[in-house]
Amino acid sequence: MPRLAPTDAPALACRGIERSFGGLKALKGVDLEVRPGEIFGLVGPNGSGKTTMVNVITGFYPPNAGRVALFGDDITGLAPHAITRRGIARTFQNLALFKGMSVLDNILVGRHIHMHPSVLGTLFYWVAAVREETAHRTVVEEIIEFMQLQEIRHEPVEVVPLGLQKRVELARALAAEPRVLILDEPMAGMNQEEKEYIARFILDARDERGVSVLVIEHHMDVVMAICDRVLVLNYGETIAAGPPAEAMASPKVIEAYLGHSAARRQLRAVS
Numbered sequence: 001m002p003r004l005a006p007t008d009a010p011a012l013a014c015r016g017i018e019r020s021f022g023g024l025k026a027l028k029g030v031d032l033e034v035r036p037g038e039i040f041g042l043v044g045p046n047g048s049g050k051t052t053m054v055n056v057i058t059g060f061y062p063p064n065a066g067r068v069a070l071f072g073d074d075i076t077g078l079a080p081h082a083i084t085r086r087g088i089a090r091t092f093q094n095l096a097l098f099k100g101m102s103v104l105d106n107i108l109v110g111r112h113i114h115m116h117p118s119v120l121g122t123l124f125y126w127v128a129a130v131r132e133e134t135a136h137r138t139v140v141e142e143i144i145e146f147m148q149l150q151e152i153r154h155e156p157v158e159v160v161p162l163g164l165q166k167r168v169e170l171a172r173a174l175a176a177e178p179r180v181l182i183l184d185e186p187m188a189g190m191n192q193e194e195k196e197y198i199a200r201f202i203l204d205a206r207d208e209r210g211v212s213v214l215v216i217e218h219h220m221d222v223v224m225a226i227c228d229r230v231l232v233l234n235y236g237e238t239i240a241a242g243p244p245a246e247a248m249a250s251p252k253v254i255e256a257y258l259g260h261s262a263a264r265r266q267l268r269a270v271s
């Protein structure tokens with residue numbers, strides 16, 4: 001893979017991303033740049049292309065045009081597992097946890113990219129295998145503590161309330177020890193207290209674990225509170241970018257949200 005930028009590279013750089021579904025142009029040449037250590041918000045009305053952008057970055061949908069680079073390395077078109085190995089972890093709009101497994105085991109799944117299983121290795125070097133397993137569990141225990149999930153660590157994940165399941169999914173993403181964390185509506189369906197918890201964990205993940213964060217979020221109060229910069233999409237195009245208060249006050253953004261009553265309420269609540 002060619003290097004797009006040898007030095008001072010952004011954590012994530014997307015240039016001219018286009019993606020269509022049949023005749024529908026979901027992304028029409030979108031540029032997006034997340035700086036190292038930044039919390040970057042991707043916002044816009046329903047159907048504006050936010051999740052499609054994340055799916056392009058994480059390899060779920062190859063773009064029809066444009067390039068994606070991670071700390072200067074071109075990752076365009078790589079498979080999702082290869083992109084995860086390069087250092088991007090994500091959560092999903094609709095929870096993607098493994099029912100029937102405990103909270104702890106779900107988080108342990110996040111370690112799989114760092115595991116090196118081999119039958120022969122386990123047979124002949126079982127001491128090393130045990131040591132590796134212990135190291136993974138140590139990381140997971142540390143994340144359980146960081147995310148304050150100790151009390152539910154042995155619960156089957158499906159019996160845990162939705163707000164905590166979202167927290168487990170974030171913990172699993174952190175267990176991969178990513179360089180870039182992508183969160184698709186991490187606060188959907190949460191009450192105010194749960195939202196505040198998640199906002200705190202996102203800030204702490206950036207400050208204490210050094211991850212750069214790209215977050216899709218409809219709750220504008222949260223976007224204003226935690227994002228350093230935002231990019232606003234509408235019908236697959238960028239209509240504003242910059243510091244949240246500035247971008248969300250732009251006439252184009254207000255106009256775009258006018259047809260979306262729920263989003264309009266959100267905007268009014270923070271203005």
Ligand SMILES: Nc1ncnc2c1ncn2[C@@H]1O[C@H](COP(=O)(O)OP(=O)(O)OP(=O)(O)O)[C@@H](O)[C@H]1O
Pocket residue numbers: 021024026044045046047048049050051052053093
């Ligand atoms: N797999 C797909 N097949 C066909 N059309 C799709 C597909 N994925 C997304 N789209 C369309 O692309 C457009 C952008 O969708 P996308 O889910 O990216 O928007 P969004 O901004 O994430 O919306 P929301 O806030 O509602 O999640 C929409 O018109 C959507 O219907």
